[in-house]
Amino acid sequence: MRVLGIETSCDETAAAIIERTENDQGDISSRILSNVVLSQIAEHEPYGGVVPEIAARAHVTALDSLIAKALDDADMEIADVDAIAATAGPGLIGGLIVGLMTAKAIAFAAGKPFYAINHLEGHALTARLTNGLAFPYLLLLVSGGHTQVILVHDLGNYQRLGTTIDDALGEAFDKTAKLLGLPYPGGPAVEQAARNGNAARFDLPRPLKGEARLDFSFSGLKTAVRQTATALVPLTDQDVADICASFQAAVADTLNDRVKRSLQKFLETYPEKNNPALVVAGGVAANKVLRQGLEQLCVQHGFSFIAPPHILCTDNAAMIAWAGAEHAARKAPDKLDFAPRSRWPLDSSAAPLIGSGRRGAKA
Numbered sequence: 001m002r003v004l005g006i007e008t009s010c011d012e013t014a015a016a017i018i019e020r021t022e023n024d025q026g027d028i029s030s031r032i033l034s035n036v037v038l039s040q041i042a043e044h045e046p047y048g049g050v051v052p053e054i055a056a057r058a059h060v061t062a063l064d065s066l067i068a069k070a071l072d073d074a075d076m077e078i079a080d081v082d083a084i085a086a087t088a089g090p091g092l093i094g095g096l097i098v099g100l101m102t103a104k105a106i107a108f109a110a111g112k113p114f115y116a117i118n119h120l121e122g123h124a125l126t127a128r129l130t131n132g133l134a135f136p137y138l139l140l141l142v143s144g145g146h147t148q149v150i151l152v153h154d155l156g157n158y159q160r161l162g163t164t165i166d167d168a169l170g171e172a173f174d175k176t177a178k179l180l181g182l183p184y185p186g187g188p189a190v191e192q193a194a195r196n197g198n199a200a201r202f203d204l205p206r207p208l209k210g211e212a213r214l215d216f217s218f219s220g221l222k223t224a225v226r227q228t229a230t231a232l233v234p235l236t237d238q239d240v241a242d243i244c245a246s247f248q249a250a251v252a253d254t255l256n257d258r259v260k261r262s263l264q265k266f267l268e269t270y271p272e273k274n275n276p277a278l279v280v281a282g283g284v285a286a287n288k289v290l291r292q293g294l295e296q297l298c299v300q301h302g303f304s305f306i307a308p309p310h311i312l313c314t315d316n317a318a319m320i321a322w323a324g325a326e327h328a329a330r331k332a333p334d335k336l337d338f339a340p341r342s343r344w345p346l347d348s349s350a351a352p353l354i355g356s357g358r359r360g361a362k363a
């Protein structure tokens with residue numbers, strides 16, 4: 001099964017082709033035949049964040065040639081593809097419309113099955129693409145728009161254990177960077193500055209630490225950063241570095257406390273599971289300090305720690321093509337009137353939490 005995937009839900013325009021095979025025992029194997037991603041960071045940088053209208057226009061401009069390049073890199077034509085998959089949500093509606101309409105048009109013209117994919121499901125299934133990981137497993141998704149722990153029971157069966165009750169973690173990094181005068185996107189800039197900083201200088205809050213619920217909260221931490229910075233104005237480079245290091249230490253500590261409870265919940269749910277695994281995905285998963293903390297936590301609790309390569313952790317179309325292939329192996333195609341959904345929770349039974357993630361859109 002070879003699937004063309006299209007991703008346009010936020011500020012990356014992407015197209016990819018993957019191949020999925022499954023033997024009689026249910027073992028899966030995969031190949032990424034092409035994976036093209038065009039980031040719009042430069043277009044949005046002057047505004048310090050993603051501008052939906054600019055994003056949608058940039059997708060229109062780039063998408064056709066990116067699809068052509070994905071086919072070219074894989075040395076294929078549309079006729080060689082078995083199905084077309086596109087992100088149908090959640091995300092910015094203008095971008096979703098561009099990708100979805102393009103995918104439907106190709107599917108219709110070429111007579112290929114079409115699959116509408118939930119972007120979060122793309123992230124959730126990536127560890128199967130990269131590591132052939134068997135269900136069930138635990139996923140920590142930490143991006144600019146989402147901070148969620150998801151129990152991936154099976155294909156199409158996702159249980160949200162915890163989510164942020166206010167800011168997404170990437171958003172907290174971006175806002176911290178902005179108020180300290182660091183460039184956009186803020187995560188890499190904060191991590192870089194923190195390398196020269198003293199993490200013990202400021203005692204910042206660890207929101208929800210010790211609480212039984214499995215959710216996250218970061219807005220109190222962001223406010224504390226603002227108060228700390230305001231009290232020191234004008235800031236020296238050392239002040240900025242120390243605030244970044246203290247912020248990152250507080251995030252690492254909070255994240256480990258929250259995720260630890262989800263590891264325990266997983267073991268209660270699947271006490272017989274051999275070699276349980278925690279998978280991380282999303283742009284924030286690139287952060288080395290956070291990764292090290294999570295890796296240690298996993299070792300302590302007998303979990304494998306799986307972090308797909310950075311290019312497959314951040315937004316890409318290979319994960320959308322892969323999710324399409326997983327669906328194609330199990331169910332009939334979606335109809336061509338499938339509407340884009342700016343909000344589309346993976347776990348429809350989980351109560352929506354007010355303010356959980358930026359615009360509830362970016363994933």
Ligand code: KG4
Pocket residue numbers: 010142143144145146169170171173174185186187188191282283284285286287288313314315362363
């Ligand atoms: O998954 P992603 O590329 O895009 C979406 O949000 O959909 O994630 C981007 C987020 C941004 O908020 C960015 O600041 C954050 O990931 N990020 C990081 C790092 N690299 C990217 N946060 C912390 N440390 C990093 N090294």
Ligand code: ZN
Pocket residue numbers: 119123143282314315362363
């Ligand atoms: Zn994403």
